[in-house]
Amino acid sequence: MEILLYVGGILFMLVGLGVSIGLHEVGHLVPAKLFGVRVGQYMISFGPRLWSKQIGETEYGFKVLPLGGFISMSGMYPPSTTSGPAKGMFASLVQDARSANDETIADGAEKRVFYRLPVFKRIIVMLGGPVMNLLLAIMIFTILASGIGVQQASTTIAEISQCVVPAGTSQTACTPDDPAAPAADSGFQPGDVLVSLDGTDVTTFAEASAIIQSSAGRTLDVVVRRDGTDVPLSLTPAPAQRAETDANGRVVLDADEKPVMHTVGYAGITAQLEYARQPIGTGTDMAMQQAGAVAGLIVNLPVKLWDVGVSLVTGSERDPNGPLSVVGVGRIAGEVAAADAPVLNRLVVLLNLLAALNIALFVFNMVPLLPLDGGHIVVALWDGIKRAWAKLTGRRDPKPVDATRLVPLTIVVAVLLIGMGALLLVADLIRPMNLLG
Structure with missing residues (x-):
């Protein structure tokens, strides 16, 4: 099953990429046709042709190499005015490009070329993709x-830490010597919904967290909703050392390149995540x-x-x-x-x-x-x-x-x-x- 899901994820992205490329070329195709430019081909990918169908003057199709797409517009550049063999590699390349461009200008459609469009129309065509x-x-x-919605922490408590783990340690389990976490000691339970802290109503976990962090060692009156009933509790956040972060979440360093630490209140609660529509x-x-x-x-x-x-x-x-x-x-x-x-x-x-x-x-x-x-x-x-x-x-x-x-x-x-x-x-x-x- 895991392999099927893995392949499914790859296919999802490949199909999405194909649609994205296809729509990119549609963004060029539609204004080009609206402005009267002759479009010979609309192709997804490059290389040998896999499938194509002629509709009107345009051939629509798919090619082998999934590296992009293109539309072939008549007269992307002015027709060449020079003749005779080109001298030098670069001159030869330029002449080859001019010859290929000249071939896109069909007899009787000399006025339906891209280069003759007003500047603003050419920009619209190229911006379209x-x-x-x-x-x-x-x-x-x-x-x-x-x-x-955007996933964010809710006011519903998901987990309660049972102890305060010493800072700077890799310890993951509580020991008999570790003090009880304030929330566990105060009777909080998973599923409780935070209603108010210190007399302030809270509607997001960020609001509740800010009150807790600014109240180290101070007892807070808390109201939680449990099974539809408001339950009063008392919470005294424990002092904890926390590295200071900037607006982008990066740790702030001092002159010695060490993290700037400050004391915050710690309760030991983890919030449930929910999707909030923006x-x-x-x-x-x-x-x-x-x-x-x-x-x-x-x-x-x-x-x-x-x-x-x-x-x-x-x-x-x-x-x-x-x-x-x-x-x-x-x-x-x-x-x-x-x-x-x-x-x-x-x-x-x-x-x-x-x-x-x-x-x-x-x-x-x-x-x-x-x-x-x-x-x-x-x-x-x-x-x-x-x-x-x-x-x-x-x-x-x-x-x-x-x-x-x-x-x-x-x-x-x-x-x-x-x-x-x-x-x-x-x-x-x-x-x-x-x-x-």
Whole structure:
């Protein structure tokens, strides 16, 4: 059964990735057709064709290598104006790109080409794919936050610690010399619902925890609801040493790089976790936060990839905040699906992974380098700037920007992307990231 669940998690992520790529290309396809551009192909994946069907002027299909997708638009670049053999490797590459581009311009459809579109329409077409991934991520995060809810501690008590374990020890069981935990000594029971502490009504465990932590050694009047009846109790939180943390949950260190400790009240109660539905805009906020995190990862990508290489060679643990290949994401999805946890919890993690994957597709495709969508947007913007400057200075309209001149740079970027993918693939197979412990 565990193997079936593991495979099911991988299939869930593969299907989700396929849908995400398919919708990305739909984001390009629909505006291109609406603006009259001739689209010859809509393909999911690359390589040899698995299946296809001609509908109108567009061939829709699937290919073998699940590494992305594409649509083939007529006249992505202006037609070539040079003839004769190209001299030099780079010149040859540029000419080959121009020849391939010329072949997409069908007879009788010379005006239905991408490069003739107004700048804003070209930007809309190229933005369509990444924006589709962003919208899909927002939808998934909204379902998670406002439909299912965000898991948080409730005011219902799940467990009562029986003793106070000495700080800084690995002790997991009580000994006869350990003092009784305040909550156990005060008569708290699992299933009790916290109603008020020290005369203050509480609706979340965070509110109750804040009162307890600020009341070390002071007796509190507590009211709990037990089997529908309010029961008064007295609780005296025991003083305990706790490392101070910042707003991001990181331990604060002093000048000697040691944790900053302070005294807090300790009761010895653990809260039940529940899914609390959030306001409808929470999903969008989560997507934007994730996008910021992915953007930060991309900015530091060379360092992160170096760390992956070091981990691969030395066998050290990989950074849990580092990049992953599709294989790594699939492996984590399989482990989540097979984990010993409630079905809803596993589904939430899988949906989070899928949403994060779409955010990664959105941010990565916005990088302003060809062959990525962001590179095509930069070309369109540069074309618009040239035309605007010509109009402002009273000059003739310049020729359309010929992006085939950037083919050598595009090939360099493509090679780097392939190298990055290969490194992450090998690392995820040989030295997988451990996120679940």
